[in-house]
Amino acid sequence: MFRVLQLAGRLLAFGWLAVTPWFAVASLAGAAEAGADPAAHRILIVWENDSTSPAAIEIAEGLRTALEEGITTRFEIYSEYLDLQRFSDPGNIQRNVANLTAKYAGLSFDVVIAVGPAALKFILDHRDEIAPKARPIFGGVRDVTVKRETLPPDIMGVVSHFDVKGTIDLARQLQPDARTIVVLTGSSVFDRSWEATARSELADLPPVMKVEYLSDLTIDGFTARVRELSPDTILLMLSLVEDAGGKRFVARDVASQLAAVSGAPSYGVYSTLIGFGILGGNIESFRSVGLDMGKLAVEAMAGNVTARKVVVSSALPIVDWRQMVRWGIDRGLLPQSSDIRYYEPSAWEQYQLQILAIAAVLAIQTSTIAALIVQYRRRRRITQELALERLELAHLARVSQLGELSGSFAHELTQPLTSILANAEAGARLLEQNPTDKQELAEILDDIISDDKRATTIIAQLRSLMVKGEAKLDPVDLNHAIVATLALAHSELVARQTKVSFNPSQTELKVRGNVTQLQQLVLNLVLNAAEAMAHLAAVDRRVEIETRKRDDGCREMSVSDCGPGFSAELKLSAFKPFVTTKETGLGLGLAICRSIAVAHGGTLIFDDGYNTGARAVLTLPPF
Numbered sequence: 001m002f003r004v005l006q007l008a009g010r011l012l013a014f015g016w017l018a019v020t021p022w023f024a025v026a027s028l029a030g031a032a033e034a035g036a037d038p039a040a041h042r043i044l045i046v047w048e049n050d051s052t053s054p055a056a057i058e059i060a061e062g063l064r065t066a067l068e069e070g071i072t073t074r075f076e077i078y079s080e081y082l083d084l085q086r087f088s089d090p091g092n093i094q095r096n097v098a099n100l101t102a103k104y105a106g107l108s109f110d111v112v113i114a115v116g117p118a119a120l121k122f123i124l125d126h127r128d129e130i131a132p133k134a135r136p137i138f139g140g141v142r143d144v145t146v147k148r149e150t151l152p153p154d155i156m157g158v159v160s161h162f163d164v165k166g167t168i169d170l171a172r173q174l175q176p177d178a179r180t181i182v183v184l185t186g187s188s189v190f191d192r193s194w195e196a197t198a199r200s201e202l203a204d205l206p207p208v209m210k211v212e213y214l215s216d217l218t219i220d221g222f223t224a225r226v227r228e229l230s231p232d233t234i235l236l237m238l239s240l241v242e243d244a245g246g247k248r249f250v251a252r253d254v255a256s257q258l259a260a261v262s263g264a265p266s267y268g269v270y271s272t273l274i275g276f277g278i279l280g281g282n283i284e285s286f287r288s289v290g291l292d293m294g295k296l297a298v299e300a301m302a303g304n305v306t307a308r309k310v311v312v313s314s315a316l317p318i319v320d321w322r323q324m325v326r327w328g329i330d331r332g333l334l335p336q337s338s339d340i341r342y343y344e345p346s347a348w349e350q351y352q353l354q355i356l357a358i359a360a361v362l363a364i365q366t367s368t369i370a371a372l373i374v375q376y377r378r379r380r381r382i383t384q385e386l387a388l389e390r391l392e393l394a395h396l397a398r399v400s401q402l403g404e405l406s407g408s409f410a411h412e413l414t415q416p417l418t419s420i421l422a423n424a425e426a427g428a429r430l431l432e433q434n435p436t437d438k439q440e441l442a443e444i445l446d447d448i449i450s451d452d453k454r455a456t457t458i459i460a461q462l463r464s465l466m467v468k469g470e471a472k473l474d475p476v477d478l479n480h481a482i483v484a485t486l487a488l489a490h491s492e493l494v495a496r497q498t499k500v501s502f503n504p505s506q507t508e509l510k511v512r513g514n515v516t517q518l519q520q521l522v523l524n525l526v527l528n529a530a531e532a533m534a535h536l537a538a539v540d541r542r543v544e545i546e547t548r549k550r551d552d553g554c555r556e557m558s559v560s561d562c563g564p565g566f567s568a569e570l571k572l573s574a575f576k577p578f579v580t581t582k583e584t585g586l587g588l589g590l591a592i593c594r595s596i597a598v599a600h601g602g603t604l605i606f607d608d609g610y611n612t613g614a615r616a617v618l619t620l621p622p623f
Contacts, residue, residue: 041071042076044130044134045079050081063293141158144197161312161313163281181211184226184237198213223258236268237259269281271286281317474512479504482547489526511621556617557618561615
């Protein structure tokens, strides 16, 4: 926990804190002593630059995180931004010393944190005046700077290397064909120090690598030169605080401007430049520097470390994926430990689990559909095979039935044939007479023609019942089919002493059906009815056939007998195959009859309400 002065609330209300680090709050308090909490830890942070620099904002974020996580007691933060890069004259430094000495005269700090090399020197020179009892901690300072300074024995800090050599090694790994390195620096003292560092660290490069140093130009000169670079060149942008014309820049802004027009990939050593045009570098994060400084401050205030402790911030390869794509650099060239920023993953990388789930669902659906298609085709094939077998079975049943009726059919054929023979003999005798009675001869010939047609009709009907083949559905008059069937079975019914009465509908009953199969159905029902009454006296053997058009338009035929009927159990299974009450029957007749009715889109049932025998009811849809 830390206490923020009341002025911070006013700043927050006006939105100022949205663009400045939270450490700037306490530095604006005019009466720090009046708002101080004597029980709280106090931390003074002295910044080299202004509060809006990207590096300051990242370091502040890291410091905030480390302090809030590490300190459990109350603490107060006081921040001062010296802006020494722009105002570095000795007079301004002395004014800052005097101001801070007076400002914090009544306060005692536990820790004073210097951010940047100029801030470190400022604290080392004036700690006894501003924060005499505070433990000094530094960060954002290069190792070469630390080596030049004489550090007190109680100092703690985070040394930054800003790895020029490591950045060039990364660039050479990503651009294996590159043979030229261009190092870009400005004209300020800070910029020239970076050029000196680069010359020192790059002195041991292989002879095949040519290093050029680009400095002492105006911003327009830099722009023109980088635009002329070839893509197989490595551009290292180190520092451009001030150009040859005296114009000053923010590192992020000038890097973005030059990288946008550069003909070669650009690299840098500051993490704040990532995302603003440079491809990458072997970089330590300013946020990680802030984290390390915050952890050292926590240790110092806890009293865990009393001697000097200096840690080196760690660097790792950091690249901007968008620049990798822009320059066509293969991702496989990156080191394994690389931190890829602004990466735009493919749809597969973003939604791999979802895509796999969808693919699995599609695979399951495809497999299910394929299985259903196979099942459908198999079912259709089986249905076709069953239909063929049903036709074959129906044909066999007709042949068997016709075989049983062969005696009746022979009698039916004998009558017209005998009549033809008698008429022919009479005609022959008539021709021997002189004169010949032409009128009587004509009548004899008419009788012969009539008997011949009758015989031909019987043979045609027998032949149609004997034919085996596909059942074609054509318009059929149900009444005509019944009449033709009764004519065919006339002799058999006479032999069985069974009377059949047919009460047809007064209107034509057109159905879409197969005449042969419908005749087989009617013949089977009629003969079954005759067999069911075999035990009755001849006078009681009556079969009644009736047809009608129902109110719903369907055609109905009923066949009734005076036999014993069916028991309740037998009615349920009468149409099942191999169910019969006959000693010599196979039990297939009614099953075949129902299959014929179903194939015609109709039904065949027994009337449960008929109690004086059995009544079979056939219902067919209209044509």
